[in-house]
Amino acid sequence: MTRVTISEKYCTVNPLKMSPSIGAALAFLGVDNSMPLLHGSQGCTSFGLVLFVRHFRKAIPMQTTAMSEVATVLGGFDNLEQALVNIAERTHPTLIGICTTGISEIKGDDLTGFLKLIRANNPKLDGIALVDVSTADFQGTFQDGWAAAVTRMIEELVEVPQFETRLSRRINVLPGCHITPGDIDELRDIFEAFSLDPVFLPDLSGSLDGHIPTEFTPTSLGGISVEQIRRMNSACWTVAIGEQMRGAAITLEHHTGVPYKLFGRLTGLAANDELMGFLSEISGVPVPKKYRRQRSQLIDAMLDGHFYFGGKQVAVAAEPDLLFAMSHWLHEMGCKIQAAVTTAASPVLESIPVDEVLVGDLEDLELRSIGADLLVTHSHGRQAAERLQIPLFRVGIPVFDRLGAGQQVTVGYRGTRNLIFEVGNLLIASAHEPTPETWIPKHQQSHNLVTRQSVQ
Amino acid sequence: MGTLGSKIQQVLNEPGCATNQAKPSFDRKKGCNRMLAPGAAAGGCAFDGAKIALQPITDVVHLIHGPINCEGHSWDGRGAKSSGSNLYRTSFTTAMTEQDIIFGGEKHLYKAIKEAVRRYNPPAVFVYQTCVPAMIGDDLEAVCKAAAKKLGKPVIPVNVPGFVGSKNLGNKLAGEALLDYVIGTEEPAETTPYDINIIGEYNLSGELWQVKPLLDELGIRILACISGDAKYHEVARSHRARAAMMVCSKAMINVARKMEERYGIPYFEGSFYGIGDMSDSLRRIAQLLVERGAPAELLGRTEAVIEREEARAWGRIAPFKARLAGKRALLFTGGVKSWSVVAAMQEAGLTVIGTSVKKSTPDDKERIKQIMKDDAHMFDDLKPREMYKMLKDARADIMLSGGRTQFVALKAKMPWLDINQERHHAYAGYEGMVALVSEIDKALSNPIWEQIRKPAPWESSISQNEFSLHVA
Numbered sequence: 065m066t067r068v069t070i071s072e073k074y075c076t077v078n079p080l081k082m083s084p085s086i087g088a089a090l091a092f093l094g095v096d097n098s099m100p101l102l103h104g105s106q107g108c109t110s111f112g113l114v115l116f117v118r119h120f121r122k123a124i125p126m127q128t129t130a131m132s133e134v135a136t137v138l139g140g141f142d143n144l145e146q147a148l149v150n151i152a153e154r155t156h157p158t159l160i161g162i163c164t165t166g167i168s169e170i171k172g173d174d175l176t177g178f179l180k181l182i183r184a185n186n187p188k189l190d191g192i193a194l195v196d197v198s199t200a201d202f203q204g205t206f207q208d209g210w211a212a213a214v215t216r217m218i219e220e221l222v223e224v225p226q227f228e229t230r231l232s233r234r235i236n237v238l239p240g241c242h243i244t245p246g247d248i249d250e251l252r253d254i255f256e257a258f259s260l261d262p263v264f265l266p267d268l269s270g271s272l273d274g275h276i277p278t279e280f281t282p283t284s285l286g287g288i289s290v291e292q293i294r295r296m297n298s299a300c301w302t303v304a305i306g307e308q309m310r311g312a313a314i315t316l317e318h319h320t321g322v323p324y325k326l327f328g329r330l331t332g333l334a335a336n337d338e339l340m341g342f343l344s345e346i347s348g349v350p351v352p353k354k355y356r357r358q359r360s361q362l363i364d365a366m367l368d369g370h371f372y373f374g375g376k377q378v379a380v381a382a383e384p385d386l387l388f389a390m391s392h393w394l395h396e397m398g399c400k401i402q403a404a405v406t407t408a409a410s411p412v413l414e415s416i417p418v419d420e421v422l423v424g425d426l427e428d429l430e431l432r433s434i435g436a437d438l439l440v441t442h443s444h445g446r447q448a449a450e451r452l453q454i455p456l457f458r459v460g461i462p463v464f465d466r467l468g469a470g471q472q473v474t475v476g477y478r479g480t481r482n483l484i485f486e487v488g489n490l491l492i493a494s495a496h497e498p499t500p501e502t503w504i505p506k507h508q509q510s511h512n513l514v515t516r517q518s519v520q
Numbered sequence: 521m522g523t524l525g526s527k528i529q530q531v532l533n534e535p536g537c538a539t540n541q542a543k544p545s546f547d548r549k550k551g552c553n554r555m556l557a558p559g560a561a562a563g564g565c566a567f568d569g570a571k572i573a574l575q576p577i578t579d580v581v582h583l584i585h586g587p588i589n590c591e592g593h594s595w596d597g598r599g600a601k602s603s604g605s606n607l608y609r610t611s612f613t614t615a616m617t618e619q620d621i622i623f624g625g626e627k628h629l630y631k632a633i634k635e636a637v638r639r640y641n642p643p644a645v646f647v648y649q650t651c652v653p654a655m656i657g658d659d660l661e662a663v664c665k666a667a668a669k670k671l672g673k674p675v676i677p678v679n680v681p682g683f684v685g686s687k688n689l690g691n692k693l694a695g696e697a698l699l700d701y702v703i704g705t706e707e708p709a710e711t712t713p714y715d716i717n718i719i720g721e722y723n724l725s726g727e728l729w730q731v732k733p734l735l736d737e738l739g740i741r742i743l744a745c746i747s748g749d750a751k752y753h754e755v756a757r758s759h760r761a762r763a764a765m766m767v768c769s770k771a772m773i774n775v776a777r778k779m780e781e782r783y784g785i786p787y788f789e790g791s792f793y794g795i796g797d798m799s800d801s802l803r804r805i806a807q808l809l810v811e812r813g814a815p816a817e818l819l820g821r822t823e824a825v826i827e828r829e830e831a832r833a834w835g836r837i838a839p840f841k842a843r844l845a846g847k848r849a850l851l852f853t854g855g856v857k858s859w860s861v862v863a864a865m866q867e868a869g870l871t872v873i874g875t876s877v878k879k880s881t882p883d884d885k886e887r888i889k890q891i892m893k894d895d896a897h898m899f900d901d902l903k904p905r906e907m908y909k910m911l912k913d914a915r916a917d918i919m920l921s922g923g924r925t926q927f928v929a930l931k932a933k934m935p936w937l938d939i940n941q942e943r944h945h946a947y948a949g950y951e952g953m954v955a956l957v958s959e960i961d962k963a964l965s966n967p968i969w970e971q972i973r974k975p976a977p978w979e980s981s982i983s984q985n986e987f988s989l990h991v992a
Binding site for chain 2: 462
């Protein structure tokens, strides 16, 4: 079993993790006509907003209660009320997702109580769903915030079924935060090929897939509607993707009686075989020809690609579910996971094919990556990759120095195949041509090993 | 030094700021820290502003004391370039957890400073206070003082919890930290009559390097740039400069004014954006240096360089005039830059149909009015929806703005150019203006516009609804 250790440093250097506040905000962005609102100081919102703008290359609706130091001491009621009224008047959203921050959590603002009072005082908020979620940024990570927001939306919005009104083809899908808009499009195609009718909560493929709207809108441009969320009680199954979504799936099951099936990952041959088998079973539709063909194409890509992956040393840093998906897939392609760094404890870490998973930062990753052939993490790994002189494959959020982050597809047979091509090409491009010195043992070379360069 | 509260009062009531001095005395104390509207606000916090102002100092550790929200989303995000150390691009934070909230974060902070010093051996550590440790009462100054003593290195407290105000306030508080703890703490090995400081220039996209060769040619030495491409020791020794240029007046005016007060360094407010502005700035630098005792022949040499460079720049812009004539541009940028960029764009044949004046002083506004004649369209604040409509109605051919409004333009299928802090191109000096005009031309003449604006063939004459009716 894999050992999970926690970095003992006092100073986090080159952070891997991000805050739950903006993880929750992103989840709310997967709901149509919504506005995430961070209850904190202006910076809490603006840092996250800029991050998403750079990652998705889209305008991002996100607001702040703009807490001042005085408001913080006196309590955030007035600011929250004013923010909600302002947002309602200026942008007419269907849903406002209120995420707390360290500031409001330490002060101890009672959001549930506040919202009751604010609703009573402001009839103009009628018809706007208000969902609050506790996301103190000194606790948990991005992935936790995302999952918590989804759970809260289920608790607040999904209606308890009065009587049995199941739609035989309706499936709820709860994707983890590592599932991109492009992944969701791919999954929707797959589900529909089995004559199933999936609704995704959240659905970033509606809002952040990069389509050009015909009119300007100050809220999210698409995604699951609040009405669709209410009717998630009518599905026959819930499919959750990533261990992070287990809590939300269980909540939904308790709430509505809809059973759930959790897939730890949807990257790799076996993982997708399991998905296809499940979908075929619940839909009664045999695996469509298209996917049989894609499976065969994936196998072909594995055959072509394994030469370049076999024996390669890879260092991976990502949130637990993404780390789980990437490291297992790399392992299945013949790579050796040299280092695995993550942001928080999770049950999935125990099975990761490596001796030790470290809860740490990108400095930890860099120190453990000497001699590796490839780094896999988000864009902030670029400085380490440069110093180590090895390629970086960018996954997760943020990816701000490459195009198409929102459309990166790593699920399904086709997504896995593309991943083999992308990563394989990086490995091919970084292969070294032999020189007369190639076979001289390393200890006899003078200029050899790439050591960690001084940052000074 | 005093408390954070008194410091804030002090920088808000900045005597060097013309805008502030024009206000009635009661309003003056409020400075430009306008009340933020919850639910309708945009922009960063004071901590954000302080980091913008100081993070370009390249060889120090910038350590952020706060939970992950403060540093985790924004590090290595700005385009300030370095000619030497890359340490400023390494992110350091205490990433406070629940434990710290309960037991206090001071020990954690001290150990983090120690760790950073031990591992990276910087000439100094800048420690930034954020909202959460401010709320729980972590005494930043005391920890920094103790750490400095124990570790034998300058440890600079930058007391800027985000909730005390805007980015602009943060810029100024950052300047105060430099004045209180850095500037004047070391002596330069040698000084020359040609030593200047450049204040409020961050070397974004390497813009300082578009200007520096000309200063080098004139024998003018940048003793310190505060803070673009700066090294700690340069800033510490900057009090021996003979003159200073203040580039972005809103950000660091307190630094320039107080350095004049304390060390007798005269300063002027100038800009490197626009050909005329660049020439004026060179001229003013030379004049101030000569007034402070540099040989008068510097003036003649400066004029010769200006003449040569202006001719060269105009020569290179001329070929664009025919291509850009009659094109309409909408400009959205910070105040001071507006009028000088407007002038440059007009010189390249563009018509500027509107510009933002949100951060401009009355003086700036008057100048814009003069340059743009009567058809001046000045916007204090344009909502994205209105901006979108303007672009969609094709009243402009191109928009120049910051990243925040980038996608308003692009979604309206309208050419757009980044002229804010995150831009990837450098637009300073003579070289920069030629680059700007060339970038505008590149954006406007790209063949994608024609392709993407054409409706899909099935949408050409009838709307989609009608189409579906026909099929039905």
